[in-house]
Amino acid sequence: MTQEFSASYWQKRYENAQTGWDVGTITRPLKExxxxxxxxxxxxxxxxxxNAYEAEYLFGLGFRNVFLVDVAEAPLQSFAERVPGFPKAQLLLQDFFSLESKYDLIVEQTFFCALHPAQRQAYAAKCAELLTPGGKLVGLLFDTEFQHEGPPFGGSREEYRTYFEPYFKFLHFETAYNSIPPRQGRELFIELES
Structure with a gap:
């Protein structure tokens, strides 16, 4: 991880409320x-x-084996205060690339676009490594280029295919029909199977 996008970089973004990607709730494609x-x-x-609105929603539905990982402490603390019944042992303050457990489902919501593009191939490989056979990577990817330097970093579906094709069967990989208005037509909904 480059120094610029270190844990302290992300911690400062949360402390200074520089979280433009955060829409304040679970997004419709993931909710559905x-x-x-x-x-x-x-x-x-x-x-x-x-801020893990997705985990809060899943926990409310009765999913009890949800694990959150972030390199910044602030959002994990905020989540623990917001959802006091959530098991503290499932809040992981560590680098995603250092994880070793197995999961049935990995949820992608603005993590991929926060990584430097040089890390995207490693992200795809790590997701495949962490998933159980038949496990799924599900979520949203920006299918657009941004006019500013990232993060977030944009990209295209053609680029993304090259990262995921070696590891996954593509079940869904198309423009999300139910994105929030500012992201309409600029997000891919993905469901990939290991």
């Missing part, structure tokens, strides 16, 4: 995906979880 999940016992990982 979670609503149709049947197996509440599956192990779910949310990397680069930030």
């Amino acid at each position: 995906y979670f609503d149709q999940l049947q197996n509440k016992g599956q192990r779910i990982l949310i990397p680069g979880c930030g």
Whole structure:
């Protein structure tokens, strides 16, 4: 990880409320995906979880094996205060790339775009390594280029395919039809199977 995007970099972003990616709630594509999940016992990982509205929603639905990982302490503390019943042992203050457990589902929500593009191939490989056979990587990727220097970093579906194709079967990989208005037409919904 480059120094610029270290744990202290992200901690400062949260402390200074520089969290433009944070929409303050779970986004509709993920909410609708979670609503149709049947197996509440599956192990779910949310990397680069930030304020983790997705975990709060899943926990409210009865999913108890949800694990959050972030390099910044601030969002994990905020989440623990907001959702006091959530198991503290499932709040992981560490680098995603250092994880070693296995999960049935990895939820992608603005973590991929926070990574420097040079880390994208490693991200795809690490997700494949962390998933159980038949496990899924599900979430949203920006399908757009940004006019500013990242993070967030943009990209295209063609680029992303090259990272994920060696490791995953593509179940869904298309423009999200139910994005929030500012992201309409600029997000890919992905469901990839290991």
